[in-house]
Structures are given as structure tokens and as C-alpha cells.
Amino acid sequence: MSYEATETRPSLFLVILVGGLIAAGILLYWAGKRFVDEPVPSPEPAVDVPTETVEPAPAPVAPDRSRPMPPALDQTAPETADEILENLGIGITAADPELLVKQIGRNLEAGKVRAAANMIGRQAISDEQLKRLHELAAEARLTLRREQPFSEIGELEINRRVRWALNLEDDYASRIYFDLQRDRRGWGVERVALPPPFDGEPPRAILVDALGITDAFLQATLTQNFEDAKSFVNEGLVSDAKIAGLCIVFEEGGYELRARRPLRALFNREETAAFMARVRTPDGAREAEFGVNVQRDGPGEPWRVTEINLDNLLADYAERVAGGDVYYTPLVRNPKGGDTLILYFGFDEDELSPRTVRQLEIVSLLLQTDSDKQLTISGHTDAIGSDAYNNGLSRRRAETVRRFLVSSGVNPEQITVKAVGERQPRRPNTTDTGEDNPRGRRVNRRTEIYLDF
Numbered sequence: 001m002s003y004e005a006t007e008t009r010p011s012l013f014l015v016i017l018v019g020g021l022i023a024a025g026i027l028l029y030w031a032g033k034r035f036v037d038e039p040v041p042s043p044e045p046a047v048d049v050p051t052e053t054v055e056p057a058p059a060p061v062a063p064d065r066s067r068p069m070p071p072a073l074d075q076t077a078p079e080t081a082d083e084i085l086e087n088l089g090i091g092i093t094a095a096d097p098e099l100l101v102k103q104i105g106r107n108l109e110a111g112k113v114r115a116a117a118n119m120i121g122r123q124a125i126s127d128e129q130l131k132r133l134h135e136l137a138a139e140a141r142l143t144l145r146r147e148q149p150f151s152e153i154g155e156l157e158i159n160r161r162v163r164w165a166l167n168l169e170d171d172y173a174s175r176i177y178f179d180l181q182r183d184r185r186g187w188g189v190e191r192v193a194l195p196p197p198f199d200g201e202p203p204r205a206i207l208v209d210a211l212g213i214t215d216a217f218l219q220a221t222l223t224q225n226f227e228d229a230k231s232f233v234n235e236g237l238v239s240d241a242k243i244a245g246l247c248i249v250f251e252e253g254g255y256e257l258r259a260r261r262p263l264r265a266l267f268n269r270e271e272t273a274a275f276m277a278r279v280r281t282p283d284g285a286r287e288a289e290f291g292v293n294v295q296r297d298g299p300g301e302p303w304r305v306t307e308i309n310l311d312n313l314l315a316d317y318a319e320r321v322a323g324g325d326v327y328y329t330p331l332v333r334n335p336k337g338g339d340t341l342i343l344y345f346g347f348d349e350d351e352l353s354p355r356t357v358r359q360l361e362i363v364s365l366l367l368q369t370d371s372d373k374q375l376t377i378s379g380h381t382d383a384i385g386s387d388a389y390n391n392g393l394s395r396r397r398a399e400t401v402r403r404f405l406v407s408s409g410v411n412p413e414q415i416t417v418k419a420v421g422e423r424q425p426r427r428p429n430t431t432d433t434g435e436d437n438p439r440g441r442r443v444n445r446r447t448e449i450y451l452d453f
Contacts (some may be wrong), residue, residue: 020370061301091121093186100187101150101178103163108133108142108166108176124189132194141170146417153177153215153274154263161190163211177207204228210273210294211304214263217292218277221246222256226365234295234304240366240373241339241451242308245331246339247362249310252330252355253317255279258287271296273303279313281320288316327443329426330359334450341449343401346441347382350396352404360401363449364408370409376450377401383429387421395419396445 094100100119100302107116113133117125138140145167153163155178165438166176177193193207205216213232220229224247225310230240240311248254257263258278266274272295280287291309314329322328334340343356348437367373379394400416422429427440 080264088117088122088125091188092119093183093188095186097162097164097180097182097187098150098152100189101166102117104178104189105144105166107126109141111137113137114222117448120189120192124188125192125198129192129194132197133199135196141168143169144170148434152260152262154211155261155265156211157268158265162187169422174202175206204231208303209236210268210296210303211265211275214273214275214277214292214294214305217305218257218263222250224251224362224365226362226371229280232305232371234306235307238308239339239451241449242310242331243364244341244362244451245339246308246310248330248359249313250279250319251358251362254282254322255288255313256282263292266291271298286316286320288313294395298366325438325442332426336450338451341451343447343449345397345445345447347441347445348385348393349445350393350400352400357404360404361408364405364410366451367405367414368408369408371414373451374414374416376416376418378420378424378448378450380420380426380444380446380448381422382444383422383425385422390421391419394421401449 026156092100104119105114106262107113107119113130116133117130133142146169148167151165151167153165155162159182161179161181164178164180166178168174168176174195177190178189179193180187181190182188195206197204204220205212208214217229217232220226220232226243226247229243229247233243242313256279264276264278264453266276272293274291274293276289276362277292278287287427290311291307291312292305293307294303295306296304310331313325314331318324318326318328328344330342332340332342341350341359343359345351345356346353367375377398379398381390381397382392383390385393395417398419402412402415402417405415422444425440425444426446427443428437429441429444431437
């Protein structure tokens, strides 16, 4: 009797175990089938900001693919800028200002105006600016440039305030600016500047403070836009020749502004400021810098470039372009005052090289901005050859330059030509021991363009 009882317990247990396994298998089958058939939501892009400063995002919800998606760009944003402002916080901070600007740019490019506004904060953006962002998003004008979507403009205050920009594909609405300020929490947005509504003519500068005018001036010279560059300077303190010389150096030297801290604030006061402009070659192998000073007459008055110190830039240019010959430069001081542009010629040559043609194209644009401008072209030679031959050669060189300018549209009555021969060398034609000085003769074979205005 006891034997039969003990044999019955294992049989009952086995039946229960097998039944449980079958039930579990059925449940797993239906759960797996539901998981396969259920649409999976696309993951949200990673947010490049410190996690401690961002509120946790809600869990993603699978879209209902049976209904068409609405066409709105920013589907979660309130309809009006006032509603967005009403719910905005103080914005977020990041340890790296570039990181913050990049994420704002990505949100704007995706049409997520509210998300971008939440990162900017209520203290830095107005309802008018939010409306403008909605307009630009609706017009698909917030697409970032592929090659350089973000750029640092420079410092407003040393190590404390900095300006960045979103570079847009749209030719008119080319940039959105962000002034960032650092406090104990990190970098946050202090101010936003948007391109104004289109009225037929793009503005020469969106921001007209000291840093904005300095950057606009450099962008104009880097792109050989002499007329725009001149509009940013005090004409009584910065000569047209110096602007043209800077354009030539940038073009021939292949310089571009550095990606990080291209403009460093030496000081930035109420009516005067100074910046160190930092440039490099496209391959990043060489860097150079030069100083730019700006001033204004008082609050509310326009800022103007008042001084450009090109010494360090010209030294780097001479070493790269002229093989270390510091006198082989496109810009020198004229003994009579002002700046003189110089074009160089080969030995016994009076024809323009591709290099001098590029330089003269810049000078031609400069002269055509004002038909009252006058210039004097003087031809020079080295000391090899007779006086009569060198006088003739120097005149032919000056006449070659004059003909090019006239053919480019310059009024011939604006130009005076002089033949100087070998009488005014810039460097000695011979060494102290009487030997030939090839480098000295090289810089003496030239034509000088003195802009007499």
C-alpha cells in the first residue's frame, strides 16, 4: 500500500510539469508573433549636450502607419511664438559652446523650432525671432551648408563671451548668430541674431557691433570684395591701397580664417576695440596673425576699422610666397605718405605674369568705384644695362600696367605714368663688397602704383 502511494506522486508531478511547458510555449509563440508584426519606432538622434542639463525625453511611440503623416515641419510645436515663449525655460548649458550651437542647428534644420527655442532659453530669444524662425523653417531656408555648417566668429570678451554662427545654404539668409556667455554652469545662449526679411538687397553686415564689423570686413577682403570691405573702414585712417594689399595677400597666400578663435579680443570697450585676426593656409600647415582696431565716435554711432597691422602677416607671406625675401611684398609705405602697391617683373621683361594680372584686377575694381580717383604708375628697373635702356624698359613696364587698367574699364584720365629707370632702388643692386645682389635686383624690377587719394 505504501509502495503504490509513493509511485503515484512522481507521475502527477510529471503531468503538471509537461502541461506547464506546453502553456509557456504557446505564450512565447504569440508574444513573438506580436513583436514581429508590431511596427518599430525609429530611434531619436543622439543629443550632443550634457545629460544633466536636459530634461528626460518621453519614450518613443510607434507611429500609426495606417494614417498619412501631417505636412508640418515641427509637429510638436505650439502654433504661435507666444505659446512657445510662455513655456520656455532658462535654456540649457554645455561645457563646449560648439556642442550647444551644433545641436540647436540640427533642431532648426529638422524644423524643430520649439526644441531649438528650449535650448536657447527665454532670455535670449523674442517672439518676433520665433516667428521669423517659423517663417524660415516653413520656407525650407534653414538647411545648413554641407561643407561648413557651423563656424566660430570670435571672442566678444576674453574667455567669457564668444560668438558662433550657423551657416545656411540660402544665399540671402546666410547666417544665424549666437552670442554665448559662460558662467559657473557652462556656456549658454545670451543673444540670437537672425537675417532680416528679404527686401531685395542682402545686408553687408547683420551684426554691427565691434566684432560684427571686424568679421564682415575680413569676410569681404577674403572674397576680394573691395567695395564691401571699404564700407567698413574709416577712409581717413585706412587707405584703399592697404585694403587692396590685404586682398592681394589673402588671394595669393591662400589664407583663410582659423576654425577656432579666428578673432581674439584684445580689448572690447564702449568706443574702441582691438582684435587679433588669426589665419592659416588651407592645409593647416602654416598660421599667421595680424591686428585690427575698430572705433566709433559714440554710442549709437557706426563702428569702423581704423587700423590694420599687417607686419606679421606680410612676413609670413614673404616667407611662403617669396622664398623668405621680406622685401618681395605687394604693399609698402610711400615716402610721400600713404601706401603703395607693387607689381614685380622678371629680368628684362615688361609683360604681366598671371600673378600681376590677378593683382591688377583688384586694383581695377578699386578704381572703378570712384571715377575721381587718381593714381600714378612708376616703372623701375635694376642696375644692369645702360641708363637709356633702363629708362625705356621702366616706361614699357608702366605702360603695360596702364593698358591693362584701361582695358579693364578704368578711365585713362585717372592715370599718370612715370619712367624712373634704376634711379630709385628699393634694395641695393650690389652687396657691400661690390658683388652682385640678385635678391636686391629682384625687388627693384617693379612697377609701383601710388593711389593719390
